[in-house]
Amino acid sequence: MSCELCGGGDMWIKTCLTTEGSRLLVCDPCYEEHSSILVIVPGDRVVMARCDYCWCYGNPREFVEVSPGGRKNAYSGTCAACASEEGS
Numbered sequence: 001m002s003c004e005l006c007g008g009g010d011m012w013i014k015t016c017l018t019t020e021g022s023r024l025l026v027c028d029p030c031y032e033e034h035s036s037i038l039v040i041v042p043g044d045r046v047v048m049a050r051c052d053y054c055w056c057y058g059n060p061r062e063f064v065e066v067s068p069g070g071r072k073n074a075y076s077g078t079c080a081a082c083a084s085e086e087g088s
């Protein structure tokens with residue numbers, strides 16, 4: 001999975017629609033650069049992570065440790081709140 005604009009990207013690449021209606025996989029920086037012509041496809045690939053400790057769902061970017069393969073294709077890991085509790 002890589003960005004169709006720059007060839008880079010990461011595991012959280014977005015699926016977007018251009019104003020012409022074609023689908024494009026783009027990374028965050030490319031999305032920001034072209035956000036005026038790109039619309040994120042809602043629900044196409046829901047990227048969610050579930051915390052192993054409190055079971056909350058959230059953005060995997062905000063999680064301290066994430067790994068794919070959680071329930072319903074979600075990532076599982078430790079949310080920021082639990083991670084800071086654990087570390088103190």
Ligand SMILES: [Zn+2]
Binds near residue numbers: 003004007008009027
């Ligand atoms: Zn890119």
Ligand SMILES: [Zn+2]
Binds near residue numbers: 053054081082
């Ligand atoms: Zn948590």
